[in-house]
Amino acid sequence: MSQSLELLLIQFMMPDNDARRQAEEQIKRLAKDPQVVPALLQHMRTAKAANVRQLSAVLLRKKITGHWMKLSPVLRDSVKSALIESITLEHSSPVRRACANVASVVAKYAVPAGEWPDLLPFLFQCSQSAQEDHREVALILFSSLTETIGDVLRPHFSTLQSVFIKSLQDESSNRVRIAALKAVGSFVEYIQTENEVLMFRELIPHILTVSRQCLANGDEEVATIAFEIFDEIVESPAPVLGSSILPIVQFALEVCSSKGLEANTRHQAIQIISWLAKYKPKSLIKHKLVNPILAVMCPLLAEGSKRDEDDDLSSDRAAAEVLDTMAMSLPRKHVFPPVLEFASMNFQNTDPKYREASVMSLGVISEGCFEVMKNKLEKILTIVLQALKDPEHIVRGAASFALGQFAEHLQPEIVAHYEIVLPCILNALGDVSPEVQEKAYYALAAFCEHMGSEILPYLDPLMRKLLEGLHSNRRDLQETCMSAIGSAAAAAELSFIPYAESVLELMKIFMVFSKDEDLRARARATELVGIIAMAVGRPIMEPILPPLIEAAIAGFALDFSELREYTHGFFSNIAEVLDDGFTQYLHQVVPLAFASCNLDDGSAVDIDDSDDDDATNAFGGVSSDEEAQDERRVRNISVRTGVLDEKAAATQAIGLFALHTKSAFTPYFEEALRILTKHAGYFHEDVRLQATIGLQHLLTATQEAFPGSNQLSRETKHVLDTVMDLYIRAMHEDDDKEVVSQACMCTAEIMKSFGYNAMDPYITPLSEATLELLRQEACCQQTDDTDSDLDDDDYEHDEVLMDAVTDLLPAFAKCMGSQFEPIFGKFFEPLMKFAKASRPPEDRTMVVACLAEVAQQMGSPVAHYMDNVMPLVIKEISSSEAANRRNAAFCAGELCKNGAEAALKYPT
Numbered sequence: 001m002s003q004s005l006e007l008l009l010i011q012f013m014m015p016d017n018d019a020r021r022q023a024e025e026q027i028k029r030l031a032k033d034p035q036v037v038p039a040l041l042q043h044m045r046t047a048k049a050a051n052v053r054q055l056s057a058v059l060l061r062k063k064i065t066g067h068w069m070k071l072s073p074v075l076r077d078s079v080k081s082a083l084i085e086s087i088t089l090e091h092s093s094p095v096r097r098a099c100a101n102v103a104s105v106v107a108k109y110a111v112p113a114g115e116w117p118d119l120l121p122f123l124f125q126c127s128q129s130a131q132e133d134h135r136e137v138a139l140i141l142f143s144s145l146t147e148t149i150g151d152v153l154r155p156h157f158s159t160l161q162s163v164f165i166k167s168l169q170d171e172s173s174n175r176v177r178i179a180a181l182k183a184v185g186s187f188v189e190y191i192q193t194e195n196e197v198l199m200f201r202e203l204i205p206h207i208l209t210v211s212r213q214c215l216a217n218g219d220e221e222v223a224t225i226a227f228e229i230f231d232e233i234v235e236s237p238a239p240v241l242g243s244s245i246l247p248i249v250q251f252a253l254e255v256c257s258s259k260g261l262e263a264n265t266r267h268q269a270i271q272i273i274s275w276l277a278k279y280k281p282k283s284l285i286k287h288k289l290v291n292p293i294l295a296v297m298c299p300l301l302a303e304g305s306k307r308d309e310d311d312d313l314s315s316d317r318a319a320a321e322v323l324d325t326m327a328m329s330l331p332r333k334h335v336f337p338p339v340l341e342f343a344s345m346n347f348q349n350t351d352p353k354y355r356e357a358s359v360m361s362l363g364v365i366s367e368g369c370f371e372v373m374k375n376k377l378e379k380i381l382t383i384v385l386q387a388l389k390d391p392e393h394i395v396r397g398a399a400s401f402a403l404g405q406f407a408e409h410l411q412p413e414i415v416a417h418y419e420i421v422l423p424c425i426l427n428a429l430g431d432v433s434p435e436v437q438e439k440a441y442y443a444l445a446a447f448c449e450h451m452g453s454e455i456l457p458y459l460d461p462l463m464r465k466l467l468e469g470l471h472s473n474r475r476d477l478q479e480t481c482m483s484a485i486g487s488a489a490a491a492a493e494l495s496f497i498p499y500a501e502s503v504l505e506l507m508k509i510f511m512v513f514s515k516d517e518d519l520r521a522r523a524r525a526t527e528l529v530g531i532i533a534m535a536v537g538r539p540i541m542e543p544i545l546p547p548l549i550e551a552a553i554a555g556f557a558l559d560f561s562e563l564r565e566y567t568h569g570f571f572s573n574i575a576e577v578l579d580d581g582f583t584q585y586l587h588q589v590v591p592l593a594f595a596s597c598n599l600d601d602g603s604a605v606d607i608d609d610s611d612d613d614d615a616t617n618a619f620g621g622v623s624s625d626e627e628a629q630d631e632r633r634v635r636n637i638s639v640r641t642g643v644l645d646e647k648a649a650a651t652q653a654i655g656l657f658a659l660h661t662k663s664a665f666t667p668y669f670e671e672a673l674r675i676l677t678k679h680a681g682y683f684h685e686d687v688r689l690q691a692t693i694g695l696q697h698l699l700t701a702t703q704e705a706f707p708g709s710n711q712l713s714r715e716t717k718h719v720l721d722t723v724m725d726l727y728i729r730a731m732h733e734d735d736d737k738e739v740v741s742q743a744c745m746c747t748a749e750i751m752k753s754f755g756y757n758a759m760d761p762y763i764t765p766l767s768e769a770t771l772e773l774l775r776q777e778a779c780c781q782q783t784d785d786t787d788s789d790l791d792d793d794d795y796e797h798d799e800v801l802m803d804a805v806t807d808l809l810p811a812f813a814k815c816m817g818s819q820f821e822p823i824f825g826k827f828f829e830p831l832m833k834f835a836k837a838s839r840p841p842e843d844r845t846m847v848v849a850c851l852a853e854v855a856q857q858m859g860s861p862v863a864h865y866m867d868n869v870m871p872l873v874i875k876e877i878s879s880s881e882a883a884n885r886r887n888a889a890f891c892a893g894e895l896c897k898n899g900a901e902a903a904l905k906y907p908t
Contacts, residue, residue: 655694
């Protein structure tokens with residue numbers, strides 16, 4: 001075999017494709033025989049050409065897994081000896097690395113069985129060798145061994161730490177230092193014990209020292225590897241960071257501030273800051289790193305004169321992502337003041353890039369800092385509206401973007417300023433810069449979406465501008481205009497009727513586009529028709545819907561996921577408009593929704609075979625047989641976002657179809673329940689959220705389709721059991737706060753609707769899940785930040801989530817009446833934690849509102865809590881906020897009415 005295999009290996013390296021294919025087929029056939037192992041071993045050691053030796057080693061790594069147990073003990077020993085010899089004597093670096101990878105695979109079987117006791121002593125000896133090649137390959141093999149016998153290496157970590165430190169300090173060899181860095185990074189996932197954590201922390205200063213030295217010498221690759229290690233550390237479940245977060249952040253800030261470095265290096269430094277903000281926010285606060293980070297990130301927004309929208313490595317874009325992450329992850333009191341100070345100092349800067357950065361920074365943080373920004377709107381709007389008049393288009397564009405962000409996130413307070421904001425946005429629609437125009441249309445769409453009758457005085461000039469945009473030749477502008485028209489229609493409602501006909505006639509044109517480049521505009525048009533239908537109502541729309549629905553259904557033949565997504569949304573809106581009148585379309589649209597829900601996710605898995613360099617990639621099918629799969633490292637999993645969004649839209653549509661057609665939806669109940677149940681456990685939160693809502697809709701439809709006399713029908717009981725099990729599981733286990741919030745809200749509605757007898761089987765598990773959420777111990781309330789010891793009062797909770805959780809308590813009280821008292825007793829203490837003086841005013845308001853509703857529904861047992869509650873209520877009655885005073889007064893009234901005797905000690 002050996003001679004024929006050598007010829008085939010040489011043939012495979014030839015440029016002739018036919019010759020390569022023939023060689024590949026014959027090698028595949030020979031590789032099924034265990035004797036391929038000694039043959040490949042011989043060529044790995046003796047072939048004259050380095051590329052043939054490397055290819056032999058690559059093939060041996062792939063095939064030895066399947067053949068190892070079939071080899072005789074003598075042959076196994078010869079394999080191990082040959083590998084050590086090749087690692088020691090091989091002159092070619094790629095071949096040496098390939099041999100090390102073979103040794104790693106053999107070690108997977110031989111070391112745990114005690115059959116290769118010489119391997120680790122040999123590697124430790126190599127790591128101390130005077131020869132650079134030996135030191136490098138030892139570290140490469142240590143790194144590779146973590147993939148196969150990482151746990152076996154843990155007892156040797158103390159020795160390995162010494163090797164790593166010495167190798168990181170090896171100034172005579174950059175290759176050794178790089179190999180040492182990679183080896184250090186490969187051990188992060190095995191750090192578990194406190195002693196291991198402490199030993200690893202001792203490595204971090206050496207990693208930073210090496211990185212700084214190499215950057216000073218112009219070698220950025222080492223810093224890049226260091227950031228990859230820090231990535232691993234940040235995501236490690238072990239508290240590896242500790243106080244090391246301080247020098248790591250300082251180093252990252254140095255790198256991202258150095259304009260002379262490569263874009264990729266700076267981007268990785270910024271990315272580390274972003275990861276720390278996301279996963280270790282409490283540590284950033286504890287070590288007082290928030291202000292230093294913001295002091296660097298805000299000016300980075302001013303970098304770049306020619307921004308490429310698709311440049312993912314641009315420093316300004318990366319810095320904006322850091323600001324957004326910090327605003328979303330950290331308490332707003334830490335993020336907003338420094339950003340506002342930066343904006344206030346720079347919105348009149350002579351450099352237009354800094355003026356742009358000042359308003360951009362405010363727009364970026366508005367989602368995370370919405371609560372505090374609502375109270376500073378006048379000052380913020382002064383900055384942004386001045387920027388909207390700036391002579392430089394980049395500043396005006398940033399101002400339009402910021403206004404759009406405010407319109408999305410600073411509701412409802414921003415709408416109160418419509419008299420000064422809306423005319424400015426309308427004026428910006430006529431800007432000479434197309435970029436400013438587009439962002440102004442975005443701002444207009446976002447602003448109008450939350451307006452009601454306030455929009456009416458502006459509706460006519462607004463629609464004139466938007467119809468002008470629709471008649472332009474720019475598809476992107478047309479799409480933005482459609483979005484803005486949809487927002488205007490939703491705000492104006494019936495007042496939009498005078499404009500509906502002309503817009504719908506235009507949309508009919510868009511809804512028959514079939515060229516690939518026009519399908520996104522067709523999707524937007526389809527969406528807009530549904531929004532207009534919601535605004536103007538059934539009498540106007542029902543007569544003209546059939547051809548529009550026919551055009552929407554025809555779009556499914558075009559195989560464009562975004563069009564299908566928006567069409568499902570269109571059908572959802574039409575179902576709401578027509579209600580039971582939508583029944584006539586069920587046979588056409590339900591199968592389409594089911595088909596989208598059952599689509600393959602399109603996930604793609606990237607395999608890292610990089611250590612084998614070109615040899616692996618060149619060998620195609622020969623190197624990808626089943627036996628080798630367990631040796632490959634999964635590096636990344638991605639999913640086609642379009643399909644995911646389509647699934648979410650289709651899931652929402654199923655729930656709404658059921659809700660509005662009820663008994664007519666009966667033929668689809670079983671499949672709908674199967675899909676919604678499956679999607680309630682889907683990997684992405686957007687789909688889980690829509691499934692959570694859809695399950696309640698399906699339950700409502702089932703109850704109406706199968707009414708029971710004195711008790712639930714069998715069908716309704718089955719759906720209720722399924723739904724409650726899924727909701728309770730989500731409350732305990734789902735890691736997304738929005739999904740859990742929705743599960744709580746749906747549960748509250750179901751409890752109020754179904755009553756105590758139907759809900760009795762679920763009261764105990766529901767109360768346990770609610771208590772866990774009140775104590776902030778549920779999965780969605782956990783952070784990975786184990787390195788910090790901040791108190792809960794130093795850190796904010798999610799307002800939407802806790803509002804939904806506290807809505808459950810009145811639902812319990814309404815469902816159970818006075819029988820709720822024993823359960824409420826368990827809830828009371830964790831609820832009152834939110835009423836402490838150290839908590840923000842919104843928390844105390846939330847508690848008072850909850851107590852008022854509980855008192856109203858639970859009745860006289862509330863008297864037991866009067867002495868604990870009334871001092872809080874009396875304090876809130878004297879609040880400076882009128883809404884708080886009204887809320888507290890209502891609560892006091894309910895407490896006094898239901899706990900009359902206990903209330904006597906509290907004079908009016």
